[in-house]
Amino acid sequence: MAIPWEGPAVGLMDLDAFFASVEQLDHPEWRGKPLIVGGSAERRGVVSTASYEARKYGVHSAMPSYQAKRLCPQAIWTHGHYGRYREMSDKVMAIVADETPRLEQVSIDEAFFDVTPGRYSKESPVDICRRIQARVAELGITCSIGLGVNKTVAKIASERQKPRGLTVVLPGLEAAFLAPLPVRSMSGIGSATGTRLEEMGIRTLGELARQDPKRMERAFGVFGPRMVERAAGRERSVVRAIDEPEDVKSVSNERTFARDLTTEAEVRAAIDHVSALVGTRLRRKELRGSQVTLKLKFDIHHTHTVQRQLSHRTDDEHVFGSVAQELLPQIWSEGTPVRLVGVGVSSFDHDAGEQLSLFGETTNEEAPSKDLRKLSVAADEVRKRFGAGALSYGRDLRFRDGTSDTMPTGKFDAQ
DNA sequence: TCTGGGGTCCTAGGACCC
């Protein structure tokens, strides 16, 4: 029976324990057993995804692996197969896109979609959600969906029932749905903001919704009044169409080392190594940026970054990597242990021309040497054919055995 | 032998210009 629906309808689809579910699909012998996808306990790894069987032991995403191992020593452990997850994710997104052109992917396992009646189809939004769930299930994995009048409601609803849940908040009921929930259940409110709100005596979304926007603006800046609107269920969200992809703002890579780096040679080799990863990705994405960021983490709470704006855009690690090398002394002196090294490139300015500088590229001291860039492109080719580990530049070689596990981008539950 | 990696957005201070 169709449920009548007035006004906007936004869904949030979340794949249940995605990485672990794909592993269990591909390895029938792992089904029904505690399974953890994540980095190894000995190398400062964390849990990326735990199967529902492992969650019973208290294991959850983002938990340090050593802790997970203690809670569930019998768990099957895998480092994950990112390419395979990507492939499954693409199949799922194609299903959703087949139902509505307004599909905004937020991560490998999550997407908002717009099923406002009359916009693309006259069908009930609830029926469309049920069909998406059934079609995804045919792939051998499952998803949970939240449905409401905007993104905030859809997102929170999707988390109410898992796995395989469909939580519908009918139009007009959003304020009542949100009111009793703790402020932390709304995305955008993390531990810092959550604590500050509590100190102000605001514990639930209902209490947040009743706040004076001016007062919240004084306390939280532009985010304050937005929080109030969202908590009241009044947010008006736009779901991007599938053919208007989001502009990428930055591309970066970082590595945490199993053991801290201490010598200059090690740190500089790490910068080269990480820069090469960034360069390959920039060229694959056809992006050139003019802002270079070097990031070092000394211990769990102390991270330093330095940036430099270049006069032109580049995608060549020989250029931005040597800039990162030049920046190193600004935040590091030999002897300080380094836990993590990161390099990023940003300021792409997609639609602007190549040239930022008033001066020609050839007159610029930072202009990439054509020969070096050719070398970078040739290296991409070798990596593509023989694998990412097939090639590295001179300095790289010295530290490669010290890297921690290369983990795919993770999926983490709140907390 | 205590917490990864890839991102986004916002803020705030300083430099600099008019």
Add this chain to the structure above:
DNA sequence: TCTGGGGTCCTAGGACCC
């Protein structure tokens, strides 16, 4: 004769998300 105000860019860091 001694300090205004607005705007923009750059830089560093924090909070948050999955």
